[in-house]
Amino acid sequence: MSSQARPPLPPFDTASATVKVRAAEDAWNARDPVRCAGAYTPDSRWRNRSTFLTGREEIIAFLTAKWEREHEYRLIKELWATAGDRIAVRFAYEWHSDAGQWFRAYGxxxxxxxxxxxxxxxxxxxxxxxxxxxERLFHWDRSGPRPADHPGLSDLGL
Structure with missing residues (x-):
């Protein structure tokens, strides 16, 4: 295993994929672009909405800009399906703009x-x-991960 390895490793089962999803959620809720980018291969390819990125440096720049404009960002991810080296996730996050408008993003x-x-x-x-x-549903200290007792997406009816 390389020094960069991020267990759990593929192939994933439901239990290991669930661990992987929660680790990703926790990293994104920390809103640290460098920490998040470390979970991706150096040449990772992304499509995020209509934006296409390649590599950690582009990911860091993208996440830095995202969290500068999306205030009080809080994310919940949930495993949808897994097979081999692939995981499908559904998620929702809440944030507000500079003008104070709140949003819930579904994806x-x-x-x-x-x-x-x-x-x-x-x-x-x-x-x-x-x-x-x-209408906000995601309530926890913004400086940390979602508490274990905070409802997930299905529990919230999302």
Whole structure:
């Protein structure tokens, strides 16, 4: 196993894929672009909405800009399916703009992993829905991961 390896490693079963999904959620909720980029292969390819990226440097730049404009970002991911070196995820995240408008973004991601457990490919389809602050469902300390007792997407009816 390389020093960069990110267990669990493929092939994934439901239990190991669930661990991988939660690790990704926790990393994104930390909003640290360098930490997040370390989970991807150096030449990782992304499609995020209509943006296409290749490599960690582009991922870091993308995430830096994202979290500069998406304030109080909180994300929940949920395993949808897994097979071999692939994981499908559904997710939702809440954030607000500089103007104070809250949004909930809904999406699906398809991930493919290298043998060392780093993500080689990420395809994300995402839709934003404007919400009122009173409609927010994701409530936890913004400086950390979602607490274990906070409901997931299915529990919240999303």
């Amino acid at each position: 699906n991601e398809n991930w493919q992993f290298a043998p060392d457990g780093l993500m080689a490919t990420r395809h994300a389809s995402i839709n934003d829905v404007a919400i009122e602050e009173s």
